[in-house]
Amino acid sequence: xxxxxxxxxxxxxxxxxxxxxxxxxxxxxxxxxxxxxxxxxxxxxxxxxxxxxxxxxxxxxxxxxxxxxxxxxxxxxxxxxxxxxxxxxxxxxxxxxxxxxxxxxxxxxxxxxxxxxxxxxxxxxxxxxxxxxxxxxxxxxxxxxxxxxxxxxxxxxxxxxxxxxxxxxxxxxxxxxxxxxxxxxxxxxxxxxxxxxxxxxxxxxxxxxxxxxxxxx
Amino acid sequence: xxxxxxxxxxxxxxxxxxxxxxxxxxxxxxxxxxxxxxxxxxxxxxxxxxxxxxxxxxxxxxxxxxxxxxxxxxxxxxxxxxxxxxxxxxxxxxxxxxxxxxxxxxxxxxxxxxxxxxxxxxxxxxxxxxxxxxxxxxxxxxxxxxxxxxxxxxxxxxxxxxxxxxxxxxxxxxxxxxxxxxxxxxxxxxxxxxxxxxxxxxxxxxxxxxxxxxxxxxxx
Numbered sequence: 301x302x303x304x305x306x307x308x309x310x311x312x313x314x315x316x317x318x319x320x321x322x323x324x325x326x327x328x329x330x331x332x333x334x335x336x337x338x339x340x341x342x343x344x345x346x347x348x349x350x351x352x353x354x355x356x357x358x359x360x361x362x363x364x365x366x367x368x369x370x371x372x373x374x375x376x377x378x379x380x381x382x383x384x385x386x387x388x389x390x391x392x393x394x395x396x397x398x399x400x401x402x403x404x405x406x407x408x409x410x411x412x413x414x415x416x417x418x419x420x421x422x423x424x425x426x427x428x429x430x431x432x433x434x435x436x437x438x439x440x441x442x443x444x445x446x447x448x449x450x451x452x453x454x455x456x457x458x459x460x461x462x463x464x465x466x467x468x469x470x471x472x473x474x475x476x477x478x479x480x481x482x483x484x485x486x487x488x489x490x491x492x493x494x495x496x497x498x499x500x501x502x503x504x505x506x507x508x509x510x511x512x513x514x515x516x517x
Numbered sequence: 518x519x520x521x522x523x524x525x526x527x528x529x530x531x532x533x534x535x536x537x538x539x540x541x542x543x544x545x546x547x548x549x550x551x552x553x554x555x556x557x558x559x560x561x562x563x564x565x566x567x568x569x570x571x572x573x574x575x576x577x578x579x580x581x582x583x584x585x586x587x588x589x590x591x592x593x594x595x596x597x598x599x600x601x602x603x604x605x606x607x608x609x610x611x612x613x614x615x616x617x618x619x620x621x622x623x624x625x626x627x628x629x630x631x632x633x634x635x636x637x638x639x640x641x642x643x644x645x646x647x648x649x650x651x652x653x654x655x656x657x658x659x660x661x662x663x664x665x666x667x668x669x670x671x672x673x674x675x676x677x678x679x680x681x682x683x684x685x686x687x688x689x690x691x692x693x694x695x696x697x698x699x700x701x702x703x704x705x706x707x708x709x710x711x712x713x714x715x716x717x718x719x720x721x722x723x724x725x726x727x728x729x730x731x732x733x734x735x736x737x
Contacts, residue, residue, distance in 0.1 A: 356567045407610075410667060411637035414610045424637070426667060435663045436671055437583060438640035444583075446570045448663035455665065 322460050329373075329399070330456040333449070336372035336392065337365035341379025343406040343439040355442040360449060369395040374452065376445075377431075380408035380415055381422045390476045393429045398466035401456075403448055404431045407438040414438075429474060537566055579689050582643045582656030584636045584673075585613075591681040597653030600629035604645035604654050612638045613645065634678060636662070637671035652696060658688050 335357075339347055351357045351365060366372040369392045381389060393402065404425050407413030412423030425431060432455060435448035461467075568575055585604075589596045600617040616631040645654045657680070664670035686693040 353567060355570060359567075359569070407636075407638050407640055410671065411635070413638050414640045416610065416638050424667065431667070433663050433665060434637065434667050434671060436636045436639065437660060437662075438642075441583075441660050443568075443570055443574065444660040444663065447661045450571065451663045451665070 325461055326457050326459060330453040332361045332364075333373045333401070333452070333456075334364045334366050334371060335362055336369055336375045336396070337367045338375075338392070339378045340381065340385065341406075341408065343378035343409070346439045346442055346445060347376055347378045347405065350442045350445050355446060357446075357449075360446075360453070362449065369393075370397060372396055373399070374401040374403060374449075376403045376405050377409040377425045378405040378439075380413065381425045383420050383422055386422055386428055387476050389425065390428050390474050394474060394476070399464065401432045401452055402429055403433045403435065403452060405435050405445060405448065406440055407436060410434045410436060428477060540566075577658050579691055581658050582641055582646075583660050584639050584641060584657055584662070585634055585643075585645050585654050585678070586657040586680045586685075587632060587675065587678040588653050588655060588682050588685055589679050591683045596628060596679070597651050597682075598629050598632065599627040599651055599653075600625075600632075601650070603648050603650065607644045607648045609642060609644065610638045610640050612636070629675065632675040632678060633672055635672045637667055655685055655689070 339345075349355060351363065357363050362374075369375075373396075375393060375396065377389065393400065402425070404410045408415065408421070409425045410431075412418070412421055415421040416423045422428065426434075433448050433452045435444055437444050440448070587596065587598055600615050602615050602617075605611075605613040605615050612635040614631070614633040614635075615629050618626045618628040618630040620626055641656070643656050646656050649655075
């Protein structure tokens with residue numbers, strides 16, 4: 301079962317114990333992936349449909365949608381990630397215990413979707429947090445989401461306890477992005493820069509204000 | 518009576534629940550035994566049941582759409598796409614990129630050299646399929662396209678996108694029949710027009726010859 305997916309180095313080929321542990325460990329992990337219960341946009345409706353009885357996520361052992369990141373294994377980013385929402389998403393990701401997985405569901409979470417060029421939308425959640433599986437579609441059908449979750453299970457199946465990045469001492473938390481002055485139209489960057497430089501030059505600014513007021517008067 | 522409405526509502530729920538199981542019993546051995554892989558809930562069936570997804574699938578309606586596909590003629594093996602670029606222009610998310618093929622002198626040819634669709638931003642609106650004047654871009658029904666890497670797996674090139682027309686005919690039986698009818702009519706109309714034109718030209722030539730003959734006779 302495991303040989304199909306695991307590459308066993310020659311010096312380990314007789315070490316039956318470790319491969320067996322990997323198999324059992326990965327089997328138990330992928331059979332009870334608990335997603336986090338949060339939705340961002342219309343994709344969340346499809347996610348709800350998947351959890352409901354018609355498609356029944358419980359058949360994969362994923363029925364327990366946890367409202368707390370502390371108990372969740374997988375984060376389904378279902379919907380448009382706005383710049384305002386990014387700090388919260390990254391914070392939720394940091395609060396999830398390892399091993400943690402992220403599924404980018406739908407066009408918006410994957411690459412910004414129709415709002416890719418928008419001033420307030422992050423073009424892909426993978427700019428901030430590492431994504432394991434991308435599911436295209438707008439929105440993906442429930443079957444497509446199930447397929448994506450199955451791909452995630454396949455990925456987990458291939459992981460080895462020896463090489464996984466968790467169980468290490470150093471924390472790999474992602475710095476939470478701060479909402480700042482970056483929410484501006486980059487196409488008019490030069491113009492805005494010029495205006496702000498002018499505004500910074502207070503003497504000129506005051507002068508202009510005075511001339512304006514005198515003109516008005 | 519207090520709580521009558523609640524009772525009535527609960528009865529509806531209970532009926533749905535019962536019907537789900539009753540239908541299971543009615544279809545012996547099981548509703549899942551009709552066709553193992555493709556499943557469609559008949560209209561007369563009342564309950565609602567779980568679709569055991571990887572083993573069985575929903576029968577998709579013909580006009581279901583997911584991401585675009587490019588058609589090539591199954592008989593000739595030629596692309597239907599002429600690289601006119603209308604799909605790229607109408608695409609609301611601007612996810613289509615076409616490079617037109619050119620000959621040695623730089624004259625554009627009616628073929629696409631490269632054709633990319635970034636399905637990581639495609640919103641599946643179907644405008645490209647709607648606007649294509651050559652019926653070359655259509656919406657695929659395949660939704661099993663989850664990947665591990667965004668680049669380059671989600672930027673589909675021409676090789677990933679092309680499908681034969683037979684595949685399209687199988688997915689869209691009704692639309693395919695309508696298109697075939699339209700093409701047949703167009704062919705007939707064209708033939709009739711050409712025939713009429715040829716007849717007209719022949720008559721003109723005849724008249725001209727007659728006139729020449731008459732002039733010749735007058736000249737004598």
